[in-house]
Amino acid sequence: MNIGIIGAGNAGRTLGSALAKQGYSVMLGSRQPEKLAEWVQIENADNPSIFVGTFSEAAAFGELLIHAITGRKAIEALNLAGETNLDGKVLLDVSLPIDFTEGRMTLFTQTGESLGERIQSAFPGAKVVKVMNHIAAGVMVNPNRVADGDHDLFMCGNDAAAKQAVSTLLTQAFGWKRIYDLGDISAAQATEGLALLASRVASVLGHGMMNFKVSQSTSS
Ligand SMILES: NC(=O)c1ccc[n+]([C@@H]2O[C@H](COP(=O)([O-])OP(=O)(O)OC[C@H]3O[C@@H](n4cnc5c(N)ncnc54)[C@H](OP(=O)(O)O)[C@@H]3O)[C@@H](O)[C@H]2O)c1
Structure with a gap:
C-alpha cells in the first residue's frame, strides 16, 4: 500500500522509516522536500521505498494518509496538500494543538473542541482518525519498547x-x-488532553519512552 505522510518532522520521518521497513511505499511531504535528500539516501540504502515530495504530491501518492504537522499550521499545510487529494481517504492524525508560550505545554484549542475536530470540519471528505497523539514517535512505531507492548492506544473518528x-x-x-x-x-x-498528562509524567520520569495502560475490574 502507498502511504502519504504530510509532515516530515520527527514524527513523520519516524513513521515513514518504520513503515518502509515493513514493506509499505511511503512519500513524505514537506514544503522543502530537498532538505530531506540526505536522510532519504541513508534510509533507502537497502530498500528504496521512501520518496519525498510536496504536501500535495505526498497526499496524491497515498492511498492512506498520515498527518504529522505542527498543530498551529495543520490546516494551512492540509490546504497545501489539497482538499481533493484528501477526499475519501483515511487521514491518520497524530498532530497536537500544543503551545509552549507560557513556558509549559498547554493546548491552544478551546474548551469543548479539538484539533482533530477542526481538521475533520475543514476537510469533511477526509476520514480523520485521531490516534497515538500522546506518545513519542519512537513508541508509536515500536510499542514493545515499553513494557513488552503491554499498554494501550486510544483512537477516535x-x-x-x-x-x-x-x-x-x-x-x-x-x-x-x-x-x-x-x-x-x-x-x-x-x-x-491526554498529551498534557503524558508530558507531565515524562517530566517526572525524565524521558518520554512511556505510555498508559487501562486496568479494569474483572467483575463489574
Ligand atoms: N515528535 C513526536 O514524537 C510526536 C509525538 C506525538 C505527537 N506529535 C505531533 O505530531 C506533529 C508533528 O510533530 P513533529 O515532532 O514531527 O514535528 P513538528 O516540528 O511539530 O512539525 C513538523 C512539520 O510541520 C511543518 N510545518 C511547520 N511550519 C509550517 C508552516 N508554516 N506551514 C506548513 N507546514 C509547516 C513542517 O513542514 P516542513 O517540512 O516544510 O518544514 C514539518 O513537516 C505535531 O503536531 C506534534 O505535536 C509528535
Missing part, C-alpha cells in the same frame, strides 16, 4: 471502516496489541 483500517495498520506494521475505539472525532478532546 467518525468513520468505522477508517478506524478499522488504522487499527489493522498499527497492529500489522508496529505490533500494537490493544486499541480502544473511543467513538467519534469529538473524543479527540480527550486524546489530545
